[in-house]
Amino acid sequence: MAVFLARRLVQxxxxxxxxxxxxxxxxxxLPADPAVLIAGRSATPQMVAAIRHELxxxxxxxxxFLHYVGSLLHGDLGRSYTxxxxxxxxxxxxxxxxxxxxxAGIVVEVALGLTFGIIAAVWRGGFVDRSIxxxxxxxxxxxxxxxxLLLLYVFAAxxxxxxxxxxxxxxxxxxPALTLGVLGAGWYARMVRSAMIEVLRQDYVRTAHAKGLSGxxxxxxxxxxxxLLPIIAxxxxxxxxxxxxxxxxxxxxxxxxxxxxxWQAIQQVDVPIIMGVTLVSALAIVLxxxxxxxxxxxxxxxxxxx
Amino acid sequence: xxxxxxxxxLAALLATSALVPAKLAxxxxxxxxxxxxxxxxxxxxxxxxxxxxxxxxxxxxxxxFSRLVDYKPGTTExxxxxxxxxxxxxxxxxxxxxxxxxxxxxxxREVTAADVKxxxxxxxxxxxxxxxxxxxxxxxxxxxxxAGTADTMEGITAVDDHTVKxxxxxxxxxxxxxxxLNFASVVPKEAVEAANGDFGKHPVGSGAxxxxxxxxxxxxVFQKNADYFVKDRPHVDSFTVEVGQEPLVALLRLQKGxxxxxxxxxxxxxxxxxxxxxxFEGMIVDRQQLxxxxxxxxxxxxxxxxxxxxxxxxxxxxxxxIVRIINGRATxxxxxxxxLMPGYDQNYKGYAYDPEKAKALLAEAGLKDGxxxxxxxxxxxPQPRITQAIQQDLAAIGVKAxxxxxxxxxxxxxxxxxxxxxxxxxxxxxxxxxxPDPSDFYGPILGCGSAVAGGWNWSWYCNKDIxxxxxxxxAMPVPAKAEERNKAWAQIFTDIQTNEAPWIxxxxxxxxxxxxxxxxxxxxxxxxPTRVIDYEAIYVNx
Numbered sequence: 001m002a003v004f005l006a007r008r009l010v011q012x013x014x015x016x017x018x019x020x021x022x023x024x025x026x027x028x029x030l031p032a033d034p035a036v037l038i039a040g041r042s043a044t045p046q047m048v049a050a051i052r053h054e055l056x057x058x059x060x061x062x063x064x065f066l067h068y069v070g071s072l073l074h075g076d077l078g079r080s081y082t083x084x085x086x087x088x089x090x091x092x093x094x095x096x097x098x099x100x101x102x103x104a105g106i107v108v109e110v111a112l113g114l115t116f117g118i119i120a121a122v123w124r125g126g127f128v129d130r131s132i133x134x135x136x137x138x139x140x141x142x143x144x145x146x147x148x149l150l151l152l153y154v155f156a157a158x159x160x161x162x163x164x165x166x167x168x169x170x171x172x173x174x175x176p177a178l179t180l181g182v183l184g185a186g187w188y189a190r191m192v193r194s195a196m197i198e199v200l201r202q203d204y205v206r207t208a209h210a211k212g213l214s215g216x217x218x219x220x221x222x223x224x225x226x227x228l229l230p231i232i233a234x235x236x237x238x239x240x241x242x243x244x245x246x247x248x249x250x251x252x253x254x255x256x257x258x259x260x261x262x263w264q265a266i267q268q269v270d271v272p273i274i275m276g277v278t279l280v281s282a283l284a285i286v287l288x289x290x291x292x293x294x295x296x297x298x299x300x301x302x303x304x305x306x
Numbered sequence: 307x308x309x310x311x312x313x314x315x316l317a318a319l320l321a322t323s324a325l326v327p328a329k330l331a332x333x334x335x336x337x338x339x340x341x342x343x344x345x346x347x348x349x350x351x352x353x354x355x356x357x358x359x360x361x362x363x364x365x366x367x368x369x370x371f372s373r374l375v376d377y378k379p380g381t382t383e384x385x386x387x388x389x390x391x392x393x394x395x396x397x398x399x400x401x402x403x404x405x406x407x408x409x410x411x412x413x414x415r416e417v418t419a420a421d422v423k424x425x426x427x428x429x430x431x432x433x434x435x436x437x438x439x440x441x442x443x444x445x446x447x448x449x450x451x452x453a454g455t456a457d458t459m460e461g462i463t464a465v466d467d468h469t470v471k472x473x474x475x476x477x478x479x480x481x482x483x484x485x486x487l488n489f490a491s492v493v494p495k496e497a498v499e500a501a502n503g504d505f506g507k508h509p510v511g512s513g514a515x516x517x518x519x520x521x522x523x524x525x526x527v528f529q530k531n532a533d534y535f536v537k538d539r540p541h542v543d544s545f546t547v548e549v550g551q552e553p554l555v556a557l558l559r560l561q562k563g564x565x566x567x568x569x570x571x572x573x574x575x576x577x578x579x580x581x582x583x584x585x586f587e588g589m590i591v592d593r594q595q596l597x598x599x600x601x602x603x604x605x606x607x608x609x610x611x612x613x614x615x616x617x618x619x620x621x622x623x624x625x626x627x628i629v630r631i632i633n634g635r636a637t638x639x640x641x642x643x644x645x646l647m648p649g650y651d652q653n654y655k656g657y658a659y660d661p662e663k664a665k666a667l668l669a670e671a672g673l674k675d676g677x678x679x680x681x682x683x684x685x686x687x688p689q690p691r692i693t694q695a696i697q698q699d700l701a702a703i704g705v706k707a708x709x710x711x712x713x714x715x716x717x718x719x720x721x722x723x724x725x726x727x728x729x730x731x732x733x734x735x736x737x738x739x740x741x742p743d744p745s746d747f748y749g750p751i752l753g754c755g756s757a758v759a760g761g762w763n764w765s766w767y768c769n770k771d772i773x774x775x776x777x778x779x780x781a782m783p784v785p786a787k788a789e790e791r792n793k794a795w796a797q798i799f800t801d802i803q804t805n806e807a808p809w810i811x812x813x814x815x816x817x818x819x820x821x822x823x824x825x826x827x828x829x830x831x832x833x834x835p836t837r838v839i840d841y842e843a844i845y846v847n848x
Contacts, residue, residue: 032715036722036760040359040437041750042740047439047452048760050432082351084435084506093522149554157558164559165551167524251347254550256523264348269715 008293012286019282020072023275024065032269033057034081055081068275077279078272080265087276090261097167098257101180101249102242104173106235108181113188114231120189121196122219132189139186148179148252165254176253180246184238191234195227202226229300236292240285244277336827340846341544342566344839345551345559350526352506353517355491356429356436361738361838362569364488366547369528369540369841371491371511374403374422374470375482379843380830382646382742384482387536388417388492388512398477398783405468409535411494412516419464421492427451427459428498429489438489440750441740444478476777479784479791483741486836514540514842523550528841541845557820560589566825566846567832567839571818574688577633580820591819592635593833596739598644598747599636600732601681601696601810602721602764607728610679614671616807620657621664622703628695629813632688636813642747642799644814646835648788649744649795656803656811664703676704682720682727684734685711692812693731721764730764733812742835744795748776752802765808772798 035052036043043051052058056067071078077087120132155175156164162175199205200223208218247259258277265273297303350366352358358367376387386392389403409417430439430451442448446461461473474481484490497510509517514534519527526547530540547569551559556568557576572580572590580586603610603619610616625638640656643649668676683693690711700707707729712720714735720727739746750756754773756763779794802808817833825832826847831840 030716031719031723032713033719033760036718037715038435038437039760040440041762042438042440043760044440044443044452044755045758045760047432050452050454051435053454054432054435079503081435084352084354084357085504090522097523152555153558157562164562164564165555166548250550251552252555254548254552254555256521256550260349260523260550267714268351 005294008290012283012290015286016279016282017069020069020275020279021065023278024068025061027269027271027274028061028064030269034269034271037269038081072279077276080273081270082265082268083270083273087272090273091258091276091280094256094258094261097255098243098259100167100173101176101246101255101257102239104177105180105184105242105246106238108177109184109188109238110231110235112181112185114192116185117189117192118196118219118224120193121200122215124193124197129193133193136186136189139183140190142183144179144183144246144248145252147183148176148249151175151179152252167254167256172253176249176255179249179252180242188231188234191230192227195230196223199223199226225299229296232295232299233292236288236290237285239288239291240281243284243288244281336541336843336845337848338538338541338543338845339848340542340824341546342542342825342844342846343564344545344547344567344569345556345565346547346549346569347551347553347556349523349549350547353509354436354506355488355493355509355511356425356434356438357506358488359437365834365838365841366526366528367488367491367509368837369513369515370509370517371488371493371513372409372535373487373490373492374405374485376486377834377836379837379840380828380834382648382835384486387486388422392482394783398479398781399474401472401474401481402465403470403472405470406535407468409512410533411497411510411512412531412533413494413497413510415494415496417492417494417512418467419470420467421494422470423459423462423464424495425492426462426490427457428493430459431457436489438487441484441487441489444474444476444481446473446475477781477783479780479782479788480741480743480745482784483743487740515545518544525549536842540842542841545841560820560822561585563822566822568820569839572820574633574635577635577818586820588823589820591821591829591832592816593829594637594644594646594814595817595833596644596646596742596835597815597817598639598642598737599812599815600639600642600737601812602727602730602732603808603810604725604728604730604764604766605768605806605808606725606766609671609673609677610728612671613806614667615673617657618664618667618671618703619700619705620807620810621660621667622705623696623699623810623812624659625812626659627699628692631691631695632815635818636815639811639814641803641811642752642809643744643796644739647739647742647744647747649792649799651796651800654800654803657807661699661702668703668705673704676706678706678708679728680710681707681729681731682710682712682717683731684714684717686714686734689731689733692733696731696812718762722760722762724759724766727764731812732764744792744799745776745780748795748798752808767802767806767808769802769806772802 035048035057039048039051080087116132120129123129152164152175156162162171166172205218205223208222247263250257250259262277346362348362350363353367353370355367355371372388374389375384378385388406388409390406392401392403394401405419411417428434429436430442430448432452432454439452445459447456447459450456451459463471465471494510498505501508507520514531515528516531518529527544529544553570553573556565559565560568603616605611629636629638641654681693683689693709697707697709717735721730737751751762752767754768757766757768775798779791782791819832821832824847826845827843831843834840
């Protein structure tokens with residue numbers, strides 16, 4: 001186990017370095033010149049050159065990159081071009097909101113997905129199954145923007161059950177989490193359904209039924225644990241995805257997450273912020289997958305013995 | 307709430323029974339107090355007056371700091387501010403200002419002449435990385451400072467604690483306007499140093515408000531400065547800026563009374579609906595600003611190096627149709643200067659829409675069968691749609707224009723690269739004046755000095771004679787020869803357009819802001835020509 005973890009950690013560091021290098025290179029070759037954007041419209045070429053020098057953009061690419069990685073090892077993500085402030089505090093300030101939404105979104109989508117997936121599998125082929133599959137299809141193909149605005153209009157603007165915008169209380173998180181959850185639940189429902197159908201066909205399930213166990217007990221205690229593995233892997237992926245920011249949902253609900261920061265930085269070619277957010281997202285994806293790998297053996301003894 | 311509704315009903319009744327003066331008196335008396343909420347989609351980048359240069363933070367910085375001179379609310383008229391009086395030498399090169407005594411920064415220290423000198427030097431210093439450095443070019447020593455070879459500017463001297471003197475290398479009629487820009491705001495050195503490179507998040511000034519709270523990504527709370535040196539200002543006790551607010555949601559919240567000013571205005575798709583709805587009556591402020599949206603024609607790229615071709619495409623564009631595409635939120639433009647700008651020529655008609663004449667002119671230029679070219683545009687709505695309309699108009703005279711819709715920074719990069727972009731649609735990046743003076747529409751976008759790599763003269767237009775005429779106009783002393791100077795500039799702009807047509811001026815876009823019914827005051831303080839929103843002058847109706 002220790003060897004496995006150590007190997008994954010080394011892999012993680014290499015992945016992060018690779019992500020840093022690729023992002024840096026891509027941003028370097030963008031046609032936009034950050035110094036021109038900072039210097040403004042009244043600047044002379046001399047002023048642009050002076051700012052380029054201040055930012056270290058007049059150095060060769062490899063020096064710029066080494067300098068960046070050097071600072072990174074000291075936990076320094078650099079200073080934002082447009083905000084003229086440290087990048088790390090900007091990201092950290094938005095991290096709580098991102099974490100809350102990530103967790104709440106995953107709870108909703110897994111809860112909905114499991115419930116409907118199991119129901120569909122148990123009554124497969126029937127009207128309920130077909131309705132659920134139909135709904136899940138609508139869910140996965142609905143645009144976030146539409147669903148977010150719809151929920152906001154009905155439950156916040158019209159009914160007034162929830163605040164329209166902001167962050168801070170439990171009531172604020174309901175609609176954003178519901179939007180993510182409803183849209184993501186379709187994937188989970190479909191996956192749970194097919195995994196469960198697979199498992200329900202197994203001999204040991206038939207044995208359990210034959211022993212006279214209640215249907216509920218067979219499904220929940222005997223079949224379900226074996227169908228959970230793909231769900232855990234998927235949660236691992238979702239952690240990474242939600243941590244890298246859910247721009248649309250954040251925008252509609254005024255949610256102060258990382259996505260909005262990234263989106264604005266991209267529009268302004270604020271390279272240090274783009275780099276910082278990319279690295280944090282990459283880290284989250286790596287950690288999410290690591291977590292899934294780590295949990296899997298506890299859920300499925302077959303992996304442990306391998 | 308009930309009482310308020312009744313009052314509004316009464317006001318409406320008074321208005322309908324022709325008692326207009328009574329209603330005006332009611333609306334014109336600012337009342338003090340109240341806490342208001344303003345929303346924006348984007349985060350506030352910085353509140354450092356030497357750095358902030360976007361239309362969200364501009365008005366907030368303006369309210370946090372004060373300057374030697376400032377505009378009267380809602381106008382383009384300059385008046386005293388930190389300076390009680392000033393004196394200009396006969397040759398127009400020396401400006402001496404007397405500071406208002408006893409003005410204090412919100413950290414309690416008195417504002418001195420040395421602070422004025424230090425603040426402007428800071429704005430010019432390349433280490434600050436500010437976008438305003440170029441405006442101060444006429445002060446002696448600015449060139450050495452921007453080149454990084456000097457740490458102070460000899461052209462600014464603190465004669466005594468309350469007297470500051472500026473020496474210019476050449477007369478500059480726009481100098482007072484420059485001193486009213488946010489970049490010339492006076493900041494306390496000790497606070498800048500204490501902030502350790504983070505002054506933009508911890509601003510200290512001597513303006514109408516102080517920053518009380520900033521929760522990143524959520525809200526900024528600005529509180530009234532009780533010691534503000536301007537009498538009876540500001541009116542509101544505080545304003546809270548909530549960021550990250552989607553414009554459509556902001557409007558919903560405005561309807562419910564949760565928001566007082568939706569700073570991003572009304573999305574184009576909702577504009578007509580809201581404008582026609584009785585529910586929103588009195589909540590929409592829709593005003594002209596100092597803006598022109600245009601297409602640059604690159605005078606260094608074939609076939610636009612031929613003035614006849616540039617004139618021909620000027621005649622090909624149906625500007626009325628383009629204005630309809632954005633729901634009438636603009637007025638077709640005939641010339642470079644916007645109508646509110648001094649020097650705008652009301653009698654100048656520019657190039658009328660005439661595809662037949664355009665085709666004839668193209669034939670004269672030897673391009674009977676048209677030609678192929680490219681037009682760059684910002685990729686955010688409605689800019690690509692507007693560019694498509696331009697593309698169709700050009701196709702009608704045989705010009706095939708390929709649309710290059712890219713992100714804003716890439717449009718700027720393409721425009722500023724020699725020989726790259728034959729045409730650029732400026733929409734979304736348009737030229738909004740920094741100050742109400744016609745020279746601001748020449749030097750940085752049409753002058754020879756800006757026809758350089760990384761510059762904003764995307765026509766790459768450079769006419770040495772016109773440059774000389776511009777310099778002569780700016781050497782005229784103001785206000786003594788203001789009228790003559792405006793005439794000179796008017797002639798410069800119409801000459802450029804008539805003879806060489808480096809632009810297609812397309813329209814002058816209006817700004818739209820939505821506000822709650824309880825907000826008082828005239829429209830021009832919600833869309834102030836120099837401040838965007840004038841937080842000092844707005845008030846809540848009681």
